Structure formats: structure tokens, C-alpha cells
Amino acid sequence: KQEVTQIPAALSVPEGENLVLNCSFTDSAIYNLQWFRQDPGKGLTSLLLIQSSQREQTSGRLNASLDKSSGRSTLYIAASQPGDSATYLCAAAPTSGTYKYIFGTGTRLKVLA
């Protein structure tokens, strides 16, 4: 059964720092992996979607990588800003079973001004 883990659960960094958020999954047989951002009391906003055949995707200051063989994805945020403060979740879509996305519990990021 696919399990998705995000460590650390919380992270505080000073403004301007480059940072990496980690997402690990136990079964490498995935269709794709999606990164989301969630602000307090809000829904999930899609940031990046990486297909299984891709190694990375970029959007502005965000870069997500995927290494299926090691069961890892990382979300790189360049030059962090206070507005980046939110919870970041990853979700993996397995190729077997019912194909439903499996979500991690998220990393709560706080960028200090």
C-alpha cells in the first residue's frame, strides 16, 4: 500500500533563504506526483504536477523534482518570501489499485520577515 511522508512537519526560515521541502513515497509505481499549497482555512492550490516520465517541473521560483527509483520528490523554493508561508502537501497517484491520489500530511512553512 502506497504511503506518502513529508518531513519535517514544520519549518521556519528567514526571508530570502532558498529551501527544500521533501516528499517520500513507498511505491515507485506512480503515474504522477502533485504539489499543493494550502493557506490556513483555505482549499488546496495546485503548484506543480510532475508526470512519471519527467524528472522536474518549474514554475517561477518553484522547482519540483521527481526520483521514482528512490521514492522521493523535492520542492525547491528560491528566495523565499513571507508570502510563501503556508502548508505544502504532496500527493502521489499509484498505477495499481484504484489509482486514487495518496496525500502526505504536509510541511508547514513559515518565512520570517
Added chain:
Amino acid sequence: DGGITQSPKYLFRKEGQNVTLSCEQNLNHDAMYWYRQDPGQGLRLIYYSQIVNDFQKGDIAEGYSVSREKKESFPLTVTSAQKNPTAFYLCASSPQFGGSFGYGYTFGSGTRLTVV
């Protein structure tokens, strides 16, 4: 712009009462999902629907019911049988079911349900 609309944003339920959460999408997506989010826990799947007039139980379906009479709409009813309904409820959709065929999920803004 296309998207998913959840209403209401806040909902209060009295003990023994059924309440219905609305989810409407104009993305022409076939699949829709309901998730429950509790503090410190990941998203848990309540129900999902691959196509109109079809739906399946997720991991925590007890005390909930759904219908899918129209492609655009997937309402969730929280029944009195749900003993701990206070949570944040999220609706999502995808062009095709699950993460297959390379499509991701789009989420609504959520409904916060509180038992009073």
C-alpha cells in the same frame, strides 16, 4: 474562469441533524471527490465518483452519503450517524478518475463544519 465552488464556507450542525455540503464544478471533469481534513492529519477520502450516477465509498464513508445526478454537482450529506463531524471538508475533481492519464486534481475552497 473554471473552477470548483463549495458552499457554504462555514456550517453549524446541531446534534442529530443532517446537513448537506454543496460542491459544483464547471471544469467538465468526470471524476469528483470528497475529503475530510482534521488538524495534524492528512486528507482522508470519504466518497468519490468516476462518472454521473456512480459513486464509491472511500476510506471513511460511515456516516456520510453522496449523490451524483449531474456531472457538475457532487453534494455530500453528513448524517446524524457521523459521531465526530467537526472538520474541514474539501471537494476535488479531475478530468479522469484518479491520477491516471497524467491529470492532477483541482480543489475547492472548503467548508468548515462545526457541531454545536
